[in-house]
Amino acid sequence: MKHLPIAVDLDDVVVVFGHTLHAAAEKAGLNPPKFEDWYTYNLCTLLNINLEQFYSLIIRSEVLKIAPVVKGAKAALEQLKASGHQLVMITSRGYHPDAYAITMGWLKLHGIPCDELIVVPEGMTKPEAVALKYPNGFSYMIDDYQKNLADMKAAGMVQRTVLVDKPWNKALTEYRMGVNRFESLATFVESLKVEVCPPSQRRQEEEAALAI
Known part of the structure; x- marks a missing residue:
């Protein structure tokens, strides 16, 4: 599936x-x-x-x-990737003239799995930046800024939003720890109890997709 x-x-x-x-x-x-x-x-x-x-x-x-990698983030993303999920990194770094090159270099340097990187241009929201490329939206959106989550939800482009707990979002009572608020990306992925897709099965799925 x-x-x-x-x-x-x-x-x-x-x-x-x-x-x-x-x-x-x-x-x-x-x-x-x-x-x-x-x-x-x-x-x-x-x-x-x-x-x-x-x-x-x-x-x-x-x-x-x-900047270093958040503890447990790489392993969490690897687990999601191994279970067959496509990972789209969406970052509001459009203020930086070399944002894409620097960010891609950082991802490669640290071995972070990423299927696509989207740098949101200044003045655009995250759903506006991805709407044409991903019209069907996303299964999950994981962010530390509640406005990004709210924008994506309002656009009807995400099934479930996940807020990563930070000092600047502590006051948001609508996000409950362990439900739609998690201490980190790693604790969220752990809560999913992700089943890793065996390599042989992944190869079969990839070959089937290429044959279409």
């Missing part, structure tokens, strides 16, 4: 973005509050800088290049 693809956010789901940015902000002398106190997704407010300065900090500090 063919699955709908799974949409996966990168920053703070697969990539340790927030902590890496926090270190960069400290180095730049911005005196950021503790990471645990980042109560809003609008980091410009927390760092007391404008959007242009915020993007400049990320680019100048090479946050997208140096």
Whole structure:
């Protein structure tokens, strides 16, 4: 049975973005509050800088290049891939002029399974960026920003939304831990009790698809 693809956010789901940015902000002398106190997704407010300065900090500090992998994320994605799921990474990194090349390089460097990478252009929502390529939508969307999940759901392009627990989304009571909120990508995948498709079966399915 063919699955709908799974949409996966990168920053703070697969990539340790927030902590890496926090270190960069400290180095730049911005005196950021503790990471645990980042109560809003609008980091410009927390760092007391404008959007242009915020993007400049990320680019100048090479946050997208140096950030490590979230613990357990690689294994979780490998498990989903082995069970026959197509993995579509959708990231709002359109502010960075070299976002696609840097992100692809990072994924390859760390051996992260990815069937397609979509960098959302500035001014577009995630569903707007993927609607033409994935008109049937996704089985799951995993993100740390509730607006991305809400936009995809409102567009009728996802069957189930999953929020990764972070300081900036703690106040959202409609997301319940272990139901549609999880500590990490790894704990979500663990909750699915994914059955890994044997390699021989995967080959048969791939050959059958090519024969169509």
